[in-house]
Amino acid sequence: MKRFALLMTSLAALSLAPHAHAAPSQLAATTSWIGNSFGFGDGKWMQQDIQALDVAADGTVYTNSPWDESGAEIAAYRNGDRIAVAGATHGWGAAGGDAVTSNGSYLYAAMSIGNQGGGLVGADYPPNGYTWFGITRRAIGNIAQGAPFAGGVGNSANASKNSFLIVDTVPASTDAGIRGLAANESELFVADQYSNRIIVFDANTMRRKRAFDVATAAPGKRIGRIALDADGSLWIIAGASIVHYSAAGAQLGGAPVLPNGAVPADLTIAPSGDLYIADIGPAQQIRPYKKTAAGMLLAAAPVGTLNGVNHAPAGKIEAGRLNFVTGIGFDAAGNLYVGQNGEGPRALNSASVGSGAVLQAFKGISRSLLWELDGLVFVDGAAFDPGAPNTVYTGSKIFTIDWTKPPGKQWTYAAYTVDRIGYPDDPELHIGRDVRGEPMVRRLNGNRPYLYTLDPYSHELYVHRFDTAHGSIAIPSGMFAESFIAGGFPANQPAWGEWMWRDIDGDGRLDDTEFTANPATGSAVGNSFIWVDATGGVWFGTPTSGIRQMPVQSFDALGNPVYSYAAAKTYAMPAPFTRIGRVLYVAETDTMYITGFTQAVPYDATRWKEAGPYLARYDNWSAGTPVMTYGIALPWNTASTPPVTTVGLATAGDYLFVAELYTQKIDVYDARTGAPVGYMTPGANVGGTSGHVDVELGISAMRRANGEYVVLVEDDARAKILMYQWTP
Template sequence: MKFVSRIGVAVLLLHSFVSQSALAQTQLTYTTSWIGNSFGFGDGKWMQQDIQAISVGADGTVYTNAPWDESGSEIAAYRAGGKIAVAGSTHGWGNTGGDAVATNHTYLYAAMSIGNESNGLVGADYPPANQTWFGITRRTLANLATGAPFDGGRGNSANASRNSFLRLNAVTTGTDAGIRGMAATDTELYVADTYNSRIVVLDAASMRRLRSWNVPSPGRIALDTDSTLWVISGVSSGNLSILHYAADGAALSGTLALPAGTVPTDIAIAPSGQILVADNGPAQQILVFDRHAGGQPRAVAPIGTRDGLFHMVKGVPGNWRFNGITGLGVDPAGNLYVAQNGEGPRPLGSASVGQGAVLESYVLGTHAFNWRLYGLTFVDSAAFDPATPNSVYTGSKRFTLDYRRPVGQEWSYAGFTLDRFDYPDDPAFHEPRGVRGEPMVRRIDGRRYLYTLDPGAHYLNVYRFDAAHGEVAIPSGLLAQNPLPGSWPAGQPTYGEWLWRDSNGNGTVDASEITGNPSTGSTVGNGFWWVDTPGNVWLATPTSGIREMPLQGLDSAGNPIYTYASSKMFAMPQPFTRIARIVYIAATDTMYITGFTSAIPWDPTHWKEAGPVLARYDNWSTGTPTQQYSISLPWNTQSNPQTTTVGVAVAGNYIFVAELYTAKVDVYDTRTGQAIGYMTPGASVGNTSGWVDVYLGISAVQRDNGEYVVLLEDDARAKILMYRWTP
């Protein structure tokens, strides 16, 4: 590596140091909007971030369930494209939602679990130490927020759902004993006890056990018009089939013959008597089976575009282009309801929340479109394509913006960039949370590239695009500060930094394509990645300065080339003792740094923060940078909520600093460091947002008309917050 003298840097810094205590006290005049959710929360509504199961009522109400929604909408109700209810009491204090839901004319039955939050919760409402309960919560359809208690019911004694939880399994914490299927009549409730490989039948009113029978790891259940049951079997093994049973558990003939490659995820019965099966295999369709007298159900033409969202043009959403079906339902009028999360049902033992929720409805007979709802982003920030401020990328989505449209309607869902079928080796699937997030979009030689960070900013993923793959981002490279846990990928070093470049262009991480860092062999740990406009990669190490890996061109497959041998190291400048964030503007050779100083040192309780100080350095790459100013950012760890910073963006003449807990963006002049004002969420989003909870959670752009558009992660309600401000 090439090193720049730290002594030279320090001398020039002392000559140019201008300290400013710049707190933005004036609220600016701006517009608040959002991207990626059908509701902004201005009316108190939001579309949940994941749907694992649905049940459809006779009036077309769709009831949902998922283990987790950040704002507590695990169990909710939707009708005619609107959100009408949230159940509550399935979020926090040990409670989570689940993977199954059923309704009859009176009750909603939903899978859920109750834990004790690392043995911190005690009492009759909670399991004993090191144990988790899995079971069913019962609610009235008239008021989902109110539990429907029964003898033997337990849990939540301090809220409206008290004594309405039935414990089915009590297991060691860390074991997934969740219910994966349910179906109900007005008299009986059928429950797939996946963990114990049995179907359990309960009295729908008393919740007492009536009978049970063995089925190999059962999943979704559909009640047929003749009161028989269709059951997905083999959830634990992955060897999935659909079995047929009488209501008393007797095995019946007429099992469904599934095409090769089918991954059945749900079953529904149409008013015509047709059996519908959701296929989360590569076909991404709904299989249809007709009945004929005395014979096996017979497959007829499936519903939906073959290959779903990955039909040509790949990644482009549209009607009947499914992507990860998790739930099916049909109402008596023949309306079809399809829930998707870009992934499919949560694997056993996984904490996945999917890749963004979609709930849509069609008319079965005519295939006419009814309505659609989106909850597309979670722990996912957004960034602009430098070629146009009308195109925005998140980790796995692309949106187009029409700034002429009303607040909350500027965005259109244009692309899903993550392809689990063509590129199962995408590093995003193997990194923490199994999703892409925190994007940077760059144009190199006119070509578009996507760079993304994992939530902890340990790994920098590189993606390229080509016409043949449409909206799909093709895995191109990976720069890792340390080895990934587990056995993937083969060939990574056991210790220290490494990088991968897809030199053969197949989108697979081959061991021969992995290079370790020969200079140190050690991990740099907890640094922050930045990619500048020309495509050079910068790594801000916490205590060892800043490293540049200059772009070495593109290889024959179109991948950016980076090498450790060509790296340059820049010493940490004063006044910093720990660097947290950087933004380098190559056009002006300007480096913006935030972090900690000896006056306010870093402490591990603020591991994700951007720090209390921001400084600008000119002539950065010369080795003798000049500090133009140093700003004291908002910082008070004794307040409630705490005031700390988490993200930095620079566009045009302004710096935008996101605060972590206070839903506030502070704005500074890039030229002087002077505070200009601040922005907070407006009425269109309920005057609130979730935390900006990732390292690169804010971005900004200046449009040709002078307007600034600032995008922030909203960790609470499955959207990207958008501010529009004209100075």
């Protein structure tokens, strides 16, 4: 391992003191966005996840999910518009859930109420150490208004007071989320997977009437969704099978036999009386079953393209290519409504919020698309493809941009890059919230695109390659981890220290023989900010042990980039830094940008994800003796309300772009001199606001051929990417 000391020229030493400049002004930038059907200037956003849906006769679609960052866990949509949000399902111990149903009077939705580790006390909350799982009942004409009942509890300070029914009180670490609901005008049927029973309540008084156990096909399998038939019987998902029960609890015959490999996610009764079952196995289709004297028999024509989004060309997005359906339902006219989240209904004890919500309405028998709403991006950044400048990647999606269209209408959802079935070892499916995020797109190995992604806080780096045989699917190619990853994945990782993985045999699985441990793991490893330059070189900005570079050594026969610990180069911590926050190396000009903390503004552990208060540029970084060109103070005032701190850094052309964490500003600097140019803030078309930039690589930038700069910024708050367009 080679070690390079940074030698500062006397001229560079003079620039250690931050430059003084006049206060910057707001720039004339246009705000746009990517990935959400609504911008929020109209007060609306499409929720980021759909775990379940219910469809009323008039085509109103009610959705539910445990979490939406801005509180739209339970919402209502009609004719391609969002018409209501239930509220009181977010924060103060409350969360949404995994099931929803309605009748002519009420909306019933699964939700939970906790006490935030004992911080919330009183009659509205369960005892310390416990969580309530149950049902919130709302007035069908105004779902923000609770429909209270005797014995109802919760939310005494808002409009849903005493409208929550406790079904299970369980230890706080237990997931007793209700997975199925169905209702008529007199009874409410609840699939309580915690006890594997159907519990029946009076739909008006909410008093318990009866309960019965449900037989499942295999031990440990839980019951899920319910469809209420016109004859009053119940079709129930039980593990990987469908069972049929009377409303009184007698098991009935006629249950459909699912094909091998089918994984039922939801089921519903069409106006025709047919039973439709959403299959999220390899087929990725919705299967209609007709009633016959011999029972439910599969109809000839499933809904949707065989293999869904993975039908060749794999990953392509178009109507009819389904991508892990979570909910289906019909209106009285026979129109079909489909909710998808790229993952399917969440597993027990999973905190996943899916991989982007898609809600579609298909017309009658023709199944032509009537409308679609998207909420596609969460805990995810975005980056342009340097080889296709009208193409934007997020961690799991590809968008194309049409610059001739107005803000918010420029993007088209073009491809989904995750194949959960073909590549079940993809780290995206196992680490964090199952969200592959923070992309860096690099053109390497004969101008082929490679997708490098970070977890939100830069603990690991993931490498994905593409080939023509797999369409738009990002094939797991490699991975870097700076330390052992707790939680059971990868199961065969080295037991201690830093390691990397390369997919030597091309199957996308993390095989035992494909790991390489760093033989020199030591003080230089841990909690680095990881950056990939235009040549594929991987840079680790360690907090206190300098900077490491791992250049690409070659590409193997499959196209995987090959790296070697023995070829790593190490650079000492440059003055004046005492802790590094971000590194950004521009290979074309051999320029390094570093942000972090100094003796003047020392590191504070409460600011662990911030980029830091100081930025410096170094030229001739690797070609000779690095020279510090300038150092500047970044916006930083932790005593203000809200605090002013920095969280992200990007560069393109002649400018630097710095994202502030809490204050919704993008500060712009001249990259050549460090002089402040101005700042950008969200425009009125996005409500003049954005969420906090919650990740370490939440900003990127590109200079278009016409001289316009485009800056992409994470906006978790409302499931989108902010896009600023600015011409100097």
